[in-house]
Amino acid sequence: MAFSLKTKKARAVLNVIFSVGAAVVIFGALAKIEHWGGAMGRALEVGMLCETFVFVLMAFQPAEENYYWERFFPDINVSPEEEEKRTGSKFKPTFLNLPANGHARNPALNEMDKMLQEADVTPANLKRLSDNFQRLGTTVEKMSDVADVVTVTGEYTQHTREASAALVKMRDVYSNAANAVASFNNSAQSTHEFHSQIQQMTKNLASLNAIYELELQDTNNHLKAMNHFYSNLSAASQSMAGTIEDSRKTQEQVALLAKNLSNLNAVYGNMLSAMQGSRH
Template identity: 45%
Template sequence: TFGDKVATISNVADASTATNEFTSKVKTASAGFDNLSASFEKATANLKAMGESNVDSQAYHDQVNNLAKNLSALNAVYELELQDSSAHLKSMNKFYSNLSLTMQNFNESMEDSKQFKEEVNKLAKNLASLNSIYGNMLSAMNGPRV
């Protein structure tokens, strides 16, 4: 019947509208998929860059570790040098202390030496006086014998 045909045409028109809507939605989904694909590409590029920066970070970390080891070794050498310098300084202080003591002893021995010289001079004078006295005594004893 005519009503059925009109209803069928109406259904076909509705199907056409539904198809158009479906097509529109497929196009929208396709555009969304394209955007999603572009986002995934960007994410992949960012992850790749992050992976490369991780390699750079590891290299930097290794260099910092090497620097720390070198500084530690340098610090140990510096500590040894400092201890050696301290020991050398103590040794020099002891040497100067001993040298000062030696100079003091030398000055005291010079005083003793002066006194010894004076005493030897007195002894020589006294001995000369005694020799003169004994010489006179001998001369008197050996005087002319009659």
């Protein structure tokens, strides 16, 4: 919608709508002031609705584009009268020298074209100059090829020397590698012997572990037997302690019985004496 409102026709239609809406509002205000009745009394309400629609429509109106013509025409805001007072001569309008495409041509380009024409710089002369530069470049390249041959020969000699030195270093490296391989083989033999010794030691440790397990099992059985013996001994000791207590109580009862028997004998003796005395 904003794109369609940029056209000249759309601006004219908007201008008509704004004017009609303002006229309706003014007419409604007049009817309200004069207290006109009937349909005229509703004119203000209709005008306010029209004004609301107008303001909503104005929200979609695109902004005016401002062009800074002063950058290209510094005296665009100067009136002809001020120009005549400043220059002292009659004002003359300046016509733009526009090309066929409608764009203004830069004066500096006009001066450049004039200088090129005076120097007889034509496309044909420029082509001949380009051909001469190409021939010069070809000659320079050939001269550089000769220099390159000499340089390449020297570089080949230098590279040959470097290759010889590299071969000597490579020989030393292979010799060191052979020594390292021999040392590695010796180390491998020593490692094999060490591995055999480790295996033998592992077997011995396994045998010792089996013997230790048997001894540990015998010791455990012996400890169990000792614990059982000590348990029985403790029970026997407790039984003997009970027997001693019972013997002590029996001895006390026997002593008490002997005492009672002694008292009973005394009683019987007294009774017997009393009975004998009564007979006499």
